[in-house]
Amino acid sequence: MSDAFAPSAKPWQVSIEPNISSGYFEAERSRLFKHVWFQLGRVEVIPNPGDYFVRQIDVLGASVIVSRGRDGVLRAFHNICRHRGNRVVKQAAGSAKAFSCGFHGWTYNSEGALVNIPLEQEFRGCDKADLSLIPLAIEVWEGFIFVHLNIEPEESLRDYLQPVAGLLDGFPFAEMELSGWWSARLASNWKTFQDAFIEAYHVLAVHRRSIPDFRSDPIVPTAQSLGRHCKLTYYQNLHHEPKPAEAMAFELSSLAFLNAGDANELKTRRWASLNFERRDNWVFDEFVIFPNFHLFLGDGWMLCHEFWPVDVDHTDWHVKYYQQRTTSPTVRIAQEYSKVAMRDAIREDLSTIESTHAAQRSGAMPFMTLSPSLDALIIHHHGVVAEYVGARLTGIEP
């Protein structure tokens, strides 16, 4: 899809059909979502043997248990009892020596092995060893837990993430601490929802209040296709005049949100992976990990969006904001400014999504008209989805 990023490219007309068609959604379900790695969260969430969490993945109709065994190893299982298929774990998260099914009491250990069948003599000839919880493939990259429906995936996680995986070596993921977590279910197709977070063109209008003096230099943020993934680099107005609370936050700590910090300092930071172009007005890089995980990385913070399709018209979204761990109350005050600014801006972002989907749903308009530069990542992302589905991005180049 790299031609989408060619400077000479003409605007693209991309069909609305994939955003509103149930048939297309079914194709995404069977040809895309069953064949990709999904990011489910950070390893720090389940640090100790016996810790687990459960995630519902609606698009796959699956409930997945991620568990840390007594051996310290992470495993993922379908949350399905091998007796008659009841959900084994009902809690969203916790710590347990064993998982016991509430229907008839079959019990599994943290490694997924079936350890007890009440009245086992009535199941003569069954070997418990054959009836472990059904595993998914699980791998960890930079502390992010990924699972794959296929226990023997076509590609390892590392291969799947290429060329992104190597780019971020050195970002201090382990120093990040969860400081904000927001979620919503919107009446929108998952792609339309994501599209609102992969371009900076909207800042001028959507964020006209919160970021009134936005000026990107260059005007168009740098878009880069990275295999099925992609990346956008955002710039800020260096002549931005901070309001009092913002100025205070930056004075208290260089880790406040939009402050890119000292450019020279940045150049020498160990996470040389960011700000590839070494611009003084760099503010953050956004990595779009296919299909539904967006990772924003800045100086001392990261933001993780997850977009979970429910059906063609609904999406569950979670966003987690992480900031550099600190013991200083003063730094925390500065970070609180950044977190609130981030959350308020995200509420502005969410304002357009349902109305866009509803309007597209009417079917009155056949295609979107996308700029090859400003909307580059949208073209890229819809194109990769189409490749998986076996469709073509229709209406290309008018």
Next chain:
Amino acid sequence: MSETEQIEELPENFKELERFVSAWSLASEQERNRKRRSSSMHEIRRFYDAMLQRMPEVSKHLNGFNLQELPQRECRLLNLAFSFMEIASAVEVYSSPDVPDAIEAERLTILTP
């Protein structure tokens, strides 16, 4: 000293901010945001003006402490400072308690621990 007075106590130098403690010294992002959205601009402005004055001293005072070992009174002061950061944009940016033209606040679930 009555119980309410103790609960609202701040470190020595910040007595004049104690009148804001019961309303604004809130421990979670969710409570602070709810308080912001349910307050009038008049009330927000009063809190903002009082805090803006004192923020440099607030941070100077808290600077000597470890976040994980904050005494009660310092903890109350820190939560006031967090509330200041929560409401600052209402005064400085939006001229309105909540964010205008944003998705309804109730649609966004705050799950911050």
